[in-house]
Amino acid sequence: MKLEQASRLLNHGPTVLVSTMDGSRRNLMAAAWSMPVEFTPPRIAIVIDKSTFTREQVASTGMLALNIPCRALADLTYTVGSVSGHEDPMPVQDKFDRYGIASFAGPTLGLPLVAGCVGWLECRVIAEPHTEQAYDTFFVEAVSAQSDIRVFADGRWRLDGSHPELHTLHHLGAGLFAVAAETLQARALPR
Ligand SMILES: Cc1cc2nc3c(=O)[nH]c(=O)nc-3n(C[C@H](O)[C@H](O)[C@H](O)COP(=O)(O)O)c2cc1C
Secondary structure (H helix, E strand, O other): OOHHHHHHHHOOOOOEEEEEEEOOEEEEEEEOOEEEEEOOOOEEEEEOOOOOHHHHHHHHHOEEEEEEOEHHHHHHHHHHOOOOHHHOOOOOOOHHHHOOOOEEEOOOOOOEEEOOOOEEEEEEEEOOHHHHHHHOEEEEEEEEEEEOOOOEEOOEEOOOOOOHHHOEEEEEEOOEEEEOOOOOOOOOOOO
């Protein structure tokens, strides 16, 4: 897909999975708080708390990937958002190993991307030390973008009844998600 369509993947506020890799050590966490802030180049803001292992990996590598999970991955999303890579007895095991999460290498940065998601963005961090420290908010720029064309093609989501297991997740809190399962085309009101 075209990179200028990358921000559209996040326009409707899906929960994402943030994947990272520092050397051979991988990690994965859930994040509900992300949003696009620019179409071209595609830029995104995302909150990554200081307590997370992801934060450590992002700080040392300057890279992360955003994976957009779907209904079929709700339990995985909740799980990787409830345990920390700080607890992993590496180098033996990480969350991918522990939960049998299949991944493939991102095309530009080689970051681990989660199989079965419906969108994937590899991103480089735009250094904003004050914002990161004060608000745990990172600005990133997407350098590769891919989608499952059954639900996102030509810059548009197709969230109809044909692939209900591929609909995106929207966190309501405490592991409860809403699923984006319907779209409607708005029309301008007559003057
Ligand atoms: C659905 C969901 C959404 C979450 N959203 C965020 C978020 O936006 N930012 C954040 O810092 N943590 C968020 N969390 C919490 C992290 O995913 C959690 O602290 C995770 O265990 C961190 O993993 P890590 O220490 O391996 O990086 C969320 C958790 C869940 C379950």
